[in-house]
Amino acid sequence: MRFSVKTALLYALTFGTPAMAYDTLPEAVTVTDNGNETIISGPNPQAAVVLVAGAFIKPTGYEDLAKAIVSNSNQEIAVFIPHFFGDFAIPGRTGHKIDAAISYLAQRGIASPSLHVFAAGHSHGGMAVNNTPVSQDLGGLILLASYLPHSAVSSQTIANFPKPVLMLGGELDGLTGINYVARDSLTVAAMARTDVNVVTEKPVVLLRGVTHRQFADGSADAADSIPPEVSLVHAHDAIANVIVNFIASRGALTSFNQDSGKSNIKAQVAATTNLIEPYRLAQATEDMTCAEAQRAAVELAAPGWDAIRIESKFYHHGPSEALFIFDKSSVSKDAQGFKLHLPVLIDNAIDMTDISKNNYLAPRALLCKMRTASKIAAETGITTTKPDLNCAELNQRVIASTLATITDATQRARFSAKYGDPETWALEALSDDASDQVQYGPITIRSEKKATGQSWIRSRFAFEPKTASSWQLTTGDLMTADDVKIALFAGAHYCKLLPPARIVEWATIFGLK
DSSP: OOOOHHHHHHHHHHHOSOOOOOSSOOTTOEEEEOSSEEEEEOSSOSEEEEEEOOTTOOGGGGHHHHHHHHHHTTTOEEEEEEOOGGGOOOTTSOHHHHHHHHHHHHTTTOSSGGGGEEEEEETHHHHHHTTHHHHTTOSEEEEESOOOOOBTTBOOOTTTOSSOEEEEEETTOSSSOHHHHHHHHHHHHHHHTTOTTHHHHSOEEEETTOOSGGGTTOOOOTTSOSOOSSOHHHHHHHHHHHHHHHHHHTTOOSSSOHHHHHHHHHHHHHHHHHHTHHHHHHHHHGGGHHHHHHHHHOOBOTTGGGGEEEEEEEEESSTTHHHHHHOOOEEEEETTEEEEEEEEEEEOOOOSSOOOSSOOOSOSEEEEEEEOHHHHHHHHOOOBOSOOOOHHHHHHHHHHHHHTTOOOHHHHHHHHHHHOOGGGOOEEEEOOTTEEEEEETTEEEEEEEOSSHHHHHHSOOEEEEEETTEEEEEEEEEEOOTTOSSGGGTTEEEEEEOOHHHHHHHHHTGGGO
C-alpha cells in the first residue's frame, strides 16, 4: 500500500508515528538501576519525566514505555522510574524522587532544571505525585490513565490546577474510564471559550483502543477487562508521542519546535473532542430530560404543548432533597398561556474521595415529578389523545434517543457486536400486575408501581447486568387520580429516569466489560 504525504501526516497526527519495538536502543541510551530509581536516558537530556507507577505494579513494567519516550524525543528526555517499598507510592513521599531528576539535569548544565522536570503518574501514581509540580515548581503534570480527584477535602481540579497538566487516557480503559476523560475534557473545552491557550496548557487526550494496563506492561487485570484494540508497542508509541509533544509545547526541548508541539497537541485534543461528543450532548440535555419525558408521556390535541411552558425546578441529592420532597408539580395560567412547574431531583452519588473504581460519574437517576394527562387536560382545557406512557416506556425513549447520539463508527460497531445494532431493537411490552415492563433490545425495563410519594422516593433504582449480554433497569412510578382527597397530591405522575450521561457511560465502557 502506498501513502501520500498528506495521508502519512494525518496518520501521524491521529495515531502517532509508526510503532516500533524498543528492545534495541541506540548505544548512547543507558538503562541504570541505582536501587532508588531506574533511569533511561541518552547522553544529553534536556528534560526529565519522573514516572510514578500505578499501585502494586513493579517499576520494570514501565521500562518499555520509558524507552519509547526516550526514542520519540530524539533522546532529549530522560525517564526516571522511582522505586517504592511494596510497589505503592505514598503521597508526600514522592518529593525526594523528584529531587533526583532535578539534580540530574542541573549536573548536565540545564538552566532552571526544575522547570524541565515533569511529574507523571499512572493510575494511583498520578494521585500520589500530583502535588509535586506545585510544591517543587516543576514544568508540569502528566496524568496517565489518572486524574485529579474531586473530593470533599480537596478543591484541586484540572480547572484550577496552577501548572500545565496533560491528562492522557485510554478509550477502552476499564478503570479510569473514558467518562473521567470526558468530564475533564468538557471542563477544559468550556475554559477554552474564553482562553484559547488552555488547550495546550491543559490538554486532555484520549487514545483509541488503549486499555488501562497498556500504560504499563499490558498485563491482565480483572477490572481492566475490555480487550485492547491496538498492540502494546503501538500503545506505548502513541503515549510517548503525546508526552513528547506536550513537553515540546512547553519549550523544554531544543530540537523540537514549540509551535509544532502545540499544533500536534491541538490535533490530538480535536480527535478526543469527536470521541466524547456523546458525553457533551448528554450533559447538555440533562436539564431537559424530565421536560421531554413529560411531553412524551402526554399527547395533547392542538394547540398541544405549544400552549404550555414547562419550567423545571432542579434539586440535588443532599441538602436540597427535603425541599424536593415537599415540592409538587402544578399548572398555572399566565400571559403566555399555561406554565407547568416540574420539580426535578438530580440524584448524584455522594463520594468523599472520588477514587476511580468502576464508578459511574453520571447521576444515578433523574427523579421527575410530572402531571398525568387527565389532570393537564382538566387544568388547561386541552384534550388528550392517548393514555399516559408509563415510566418503563419513558425510560426506553431516553435510552433510544441517547444511543442515537453515538455516531462514531468504531464505537457503534464495538457496542453492536455485543448487543446488536440499537436501530434494530424492538420495543416489546411485558405483562405483570405489579409493574409496567418493557423489553428493549438487551434491556428489560421494570417500573414498579408505588402508592405514596414516600414509597416512590425510597423505591429502588438500579441498572445492572443480568447476563453477559443483557441488562435490567429497575425503576419506580407513582400515578394518582384527579379526585384524591388532598388536592395537592392529585394528578401526580412521578418517574425515575436513567440519565443520558449514564447511558453513554454504559454504551462506551461499562456495557462492554
